[in-house]
Amino acid sequence: MSQPEYQSISPSDFFYRNREIAGFSNPSRATYTAVRELIENSLDAAETRLVPPEIYLRISEVADQKDTETKIYILRVEDNGTGVPAEHVPKVFGQVFYGSKYELKQARGTFGLGGTMAVMYGQITTHEPVKIASSTGGKIHEFVMNIDIQNNRANIFKHTVKENPTKWRGTAIEIQMDGDYSRIMYRLIEYLKQTAMVVPYADITYVDPRGRLYKFERGTTKMPPLPESVLPHPHGVDVETFKRLIATKKAKNIKDFMMDNFQGVGAITAERFLEMAEISQKTKPKKLTPEDIVRIVRTTKEYNKFKRPIASCLSPIGEELLETGITKELALTEEDYIKVVTRKPSTYLGYPFIVEAAVVTGRTIRKTHGSGITLYRFANRIPLLFDEGSGVIWKAANKNINWKTYRIESDTPLVIVVHICSTKIPYKSVGKEFMADQPEVEKEVTNAIREAARGVRGFMSRRHRIAREKRRLNIFNKFLPKIAEFSARLAEREPPNIDKLLSLVSADIPEVEKKLEEVPEIVEESSE
Numbered sequence: 001m002s003q004p005e006y007q008s009i010s011p012s013d014f015f016y017r018n019r020e021i022a023g024f025s026n027p028s029r030a031t032y033t034a035v036r037e038l039i040e041n042s043l044d045a046a047e048t049r050l051v052p053p054e055i056y057l058r059i060s061e062v063a064d065q066k067d068t069e070t071k072i073y074i075l076r077v078e079d080n081g082t083g084v085p086a087e088h089v090p091k092v093f094g095q096v097f098y099g100s101k102y103e104l105k106q107a108r109g110t111f112g113l114g115g116t117m118a119v120m121y122g123q124i125t126t127h128e129p130v131k132i133a134s135s136t137g138g139k140i141h142e143f144v145m146n147i148d149i150q151n152n153r154a155n156i157f158k159h160t161v162k163e164n165p166t167k168w169r170g171t172a173i174e175i176q177m178d179g180d181y182s183r184i185m186y187r188l189i190e191y192l193k194q195t196a197m198v199v200p201y202a203d204i205t206y207v208d209p210r211g212r213l214y215k216f217e218r219g220t221t222k223m224p225p226l227p228e229s230v231l232p233h234p235h236g237v238d239v240e241t242f243k244r245l246i247a248t249k250k251a252k253n254i255k256d257f258m259m260d261n262f263q264g265v266g267a268i269t270a271e272r273f274l275e276m277a278e279i280s281q282k283t284k285p286k287k288l289t290p291e292d293i294v295r296i297v298r299t300t301k302e303y304n305k306f307k308r309p310i311a312s313c314l315s316p317i318g319e320e321l322l323e324t325g326i327t328k329e330l331a332l333t334e335e336d337y338i339k340v341v342t343r344k345p346s347t348y349l350g351y352p353f354i355v356e357a358a359v360v361t362g363r364t365i366r367k368t369h370g371s372g373i374t375l376y377r378f379a380n381r382i383p384l385l386f387d388e389g390s391g392v393i394w395k396a397a398n399k400n401i402n403w404k405t406y407r408i409e410s411d412t413p414l415v416i417v418v419h420i421c422s423t424k425i426p427y428k429s430v431g432k433e434f435m436a437d438q439p440e441v442e443k444e445v446t447n448a449i450r451e452a453a454r455g456v457r458g459f460m461s462r463r464h465r466i467a468r469e470k471r472r473l474n475i476f477n478k479f480l481p482k483i484a485e486f487s488a489r490l491a492e493r494e495p496p497n498i499d500k501l502l503s504l505v506s507a508d509i510p511e512v513e514k515k516l517e518e519v520p521e522i523v524e525e526s527s528e
Helices: 011-017 027-048 089-094 114-126 181-198 239-248 254-261 267-277 290-302 319-330 363-369 392-398 439-491 499-506 509-516 519-527
Strands: 054-061 071-078 130-135 140-148 153-162 170-179 203-207 213-216 336-342 346-348 351-362 372-379 413-422
Touching (some): 011 114, 027 114, 027 170, 027 181, 071 114, 089 130, 089 140, 089 153, 114 140, 114 170, 181 213, 181 319, 239 290, 319 363, 319 413, 351 363, 351 439, 363 413, 372 392, 392 413, 413 439
Parallel strands (some): 372 413
Antiparallel strands (some): 140 153, 203 213, 351 413
């Protein structure tokens, strides 16, 4: 009987062997995921710099390939962001779990994984190195490199430093990878459209493998405020986090430690909490026993006098910007109705989150989307295009709401947009496509949609009333001329001029209500 062989593998090696959990399961999905990860890194970099993002995306097919289902493509993404300092470029793009998104604040990225995984996928499918150019405003540093997967580090083949006469600032990355563009084309364009919807201040240019240009122009230069980094909330701490804080932070006693390292903990709150946890205020943090730490952490879950988590670590889109983006990308007109709401901050497991929702209906929606509900889902300004039926947003929109309450039938054209921002989105997978059923999140999403839908009820009532009045005026149009003619004969008078009154019946629905108000004035003028 042979003995099993024990060994350890690096994080890069783990994701190389299990790349499907990061969204690189097949050539078509990998093409989409690589684009998404690089675009989102570029958007974050530009927003950090407080400038409206300008993103250039190009996917080109490598020449002289056989006619096979999958092909080799060159993916290039260029931005006007902060740029990556030269000493960090090899680690940012060549090391799994290295990045700038591990602070406690809202960010698109979560794991420091996406950009590196795109580089790795290109490497393992084409054996070609990645090309990266980056500048923080000074000289341009160009790298040709790949990943040492077994050791989770970069292999640098070439590093060139060039002058920067235009003072360009940003990052450009070029990856050669195996892909299946034909299968993912429409989904990719939809991703860019939805990104432009929730980032209306971005200018995105895309050139596809056939040379076709897609331009998603910004609708505003106004940007939401940046999220701020905050201390952890006591309700969100666990034993490991507490031990790490003790090991890295200095404090004279546990009371000061609680006040210095957790948000919303003042002197009185710290004293009352420690009394409940049966820990002396004067105890030095490093003298706490494992049993003491476990008792403190358990007490944080039971103590309900902590202040709510601070919402400054979040950056919602805002009602104005979200309405701008939706109106722009759905090409809404005055004949359509849109209602956008932003809920107050809430929390789940000690993590703050904000839900924003919009409900849209009208003639344009009927033409472009047809009847029924179309759902757009977003998390931290990331479009969620896959696994719609598995997420909490779909459940809230389709299971928790009785739409007949809002005069919305199954054939009513309706677009629902839901955006959730949080320091920790409860994703069910590393691929970031759908969220777990957290009760607090589900409740807020449901209430946000309901709040937006109340406005639709008024709009639908008004539309029904106008349609009813138009039908009534159509009857007048049919019979009023005859009535006027016979009445004039009986009275032996000239037929009255009824052109103004008859013009009402040919009005478009949005104009009818306004013109109906003019009827008494027209009749009054005719009788004088």
